[in-house]
Amino acid sequence: MSIADNLTQLKKELPEHVTLVAVSKTKPVSDLMEAYHAGQRIFGENKIQEMTEKYEQMPDDIEWHMIGHVQRNKVKYMAGYVSLIHGVDSLKLLREIDKQASKHHRVISCLLQVHIAEEETKFGLDENEVMTLLNSEEVRNMQHVKITGLMGMATFTDNEAQIRKEFDTLSDLFRRIAQDNAGIKTLSMGMSGDYKTAIAAGSTMVRIGSSIFGARNYSIQK
Numbered sequence: 001m002s003i004a005d006n007l008t009q010l011k012k013e014l015p016e017h018v019t020l021v022a023v024s025k026t027k028p029v030s031d032l033m034e035a036y037h038a039g040q041r042i043f044g045e046n047k048i049q050e051m052t053e054k055y056e057q058m059p060d061d062i063e064w065h066m067i068g069h070v071q072r073n074k075v076k077y078m079a080g081y082v083s084l085i086h087g088v089d090s091l092k093l094l095r096e097i098d099k100q101a102s103k104h105h106r107v108i109s110c111l112l113q114v115h116i117a118e119e120e121t122k123f124g125l126d127e128n129e130v131m132t133l134l135n136s137e138e139v140r141n142m143q144h145v146k147i148t149g150l151m152g153m154a155t156f157t158d159n160e161a162q163i164r165k166e167f168d169t170l171s172d173l174f175r176r177i178a179q180d181n182a183g184i185k186t187l188s189m190g191m192s193g194d195y196k197t198a199i200a201a202g203s204t205m206v207r208i209g210s211s212i213f214g215a216r217n218y219s220i221q222k
């Protein structure tokens with residue numbers, strides 16, 4: 001199936017309240033343009049240089065989402081155009097985003113990444129750290145950063161029950177903080193392999209790559 005066919009098929013499956021981020025990392029601009037012509041306007045990338053190159057070559061009405069881990073010294077390269085940063089996991093990073101966004105007179109929406117997987121390697125905050133950041137006077141006073149929700153990745157496993165349990169944990173935290181924080185609206189969870197489980201657990205934003213663009217070949221990645 002073509003990229004356009006994959007997108008059409010996928011959109012039929014997604015409930016109306018779920019936003020689709022087309023994860024285009026490692027894929028050429030021609031593939032992204034095929035998705036664009038099929039109506040897709042939100043793209044997710046995990047490397048700043050690659051995202052900026054694509055941003056410069058592609059139409060202006062695209063929302064660019066940074067879905068990868070963000071190093072503080074790279075924030076300046078995306079602050080002028082990024083619409084949502086999914087992987088925010090420290091106060092220091094929020095400070096840098098606030099500082100760089102202010103230079104562009106922008107307010108950048110951010111999701112706090114929560115650690116829900118078993119694996120040690122996945123980045124993210126625990127519940128206490130999420131609460132501390134949300135309740136911090138300093139964060140609340142940031143003029144150029146808006147925390148709009150949470151993001152998480154489940155363990156890479158075939159065990160559906162475990163994935164569901166991890167998504168339920170994140171969804172429960174999301175619901176609790178959304179109750180007390182009017183600006184918390186987005187729960188980013190679910191990828192090609194687990195988006196149906198994520199949506200059943202309450203996801204409002206799925207990040208899907210290979211089911212749209214096909215498998216990635218990392219040997220050709222810069």
Ligand SMILES: *Cc1c(COP(=O)(O)O)cnc(C)c1O
Nearest residue numbers: 023067191192193207208209210
């Ligand atoms: C690559 C990536 C995805 C998409 O993965 P697929 O399995 O190709 O759908 C989603 N989220 C993050 C954070 C990623 O790095």
